Amino acid sequence: MAPPKRKVNAVEDAAAPPAKRRRRSTLNENSKKVIEQTAASSRPSRISLAAANTPRSLRSSTDGAITPTSTTKKGTKTPINGSATKSTTKISSAKGRKKGKKAVKATSSQGDENPVANVRYQANLSIDVPTQSGPEVAEEPEEKHPEAPSYWLMKAEPDSRVEKGKDIKFSIDDLKAATAPEGWDGVRNYVARNNMRLRMKGDMAFFYHSNCKVPGIAGIMEIVQEHSVDESAFDPEHPYYDEKSDREKPKWCLVHVEFRQKFVEIIKLKELQRNAKEGGVLENMQVLKQSRLSVSKVTKEEWIFITSLVDVEEVATDSVQHQPQIAA
DNA sequence: GCCAACGTTGGC
């Protein structure tokens, strides 16, 4: 039944302009800071479920300029961590073709000459990847250390697709255009949900474009609000309505995110897969092993490595921001 | 609780 859904665009009112893929972007100061910050810290992310069950409608603002319902535009782009030079660690060999490649072994290794990859990260490795199993898998996440952020990868479909009369399209540009924290609703998969429950304000996440021409990581966002009840599950009109979800005992939750940066070039799935070969930095990356997971974990090592793939130079010279430029 | 059938995801 309810398959792992993705971000659903609230098209009810303003059917978001089918902003298709664009190109351009830079990394904003904020993100830069975050990246450096996260790169410097380390902690096994163990989280606690604590959390506020806040209706989706309850949108909060994290820093000024936020209006109810929409989003917040942030970002002034700037290059990522200086040390994060572009290094693509070309390891040819497309790892698996069909989606959920039953990926490789275990043993995370470093990313070769990638300066960033030389750092030893242990990050979230302490968390076991939740495997598909009963509905109530890992119901209660463990404790989380509040000092450092955890990293995630969340999928959304950038191309229009109508479900129950509503376009569920949601791209990095849509998020960028939002003026208020965006509730990432529609997740209807237990493993993904459990991952969601592990999130905390301050955690960072990759925005992944899926089910599109060039799937891959399009940018970065930040979790700005603890998880709360996903109200869309109770709305019969909503694409992701779940008749089995009881309001008294909500099954699904969401987190609110804010745009942080859009990569100049999308980091293609293919590239991620190239680095997921045995011995590759991404060999254990959850999303590459469980491709159908709409919300997955990213270890710090993976995070650092992936952000290092961003073309820093290009980003650095591109100071323009926010304007939606036509891609291609 | 096992497991086959079925349905969905999502890369290609």
Place this chain on the structure above:
DNA sequence: GCCAACGTTGGC
């Protein structure tokens, strides 16, 4: 559009 992977359901 195809189809592998895999989550969910439901019979037993």
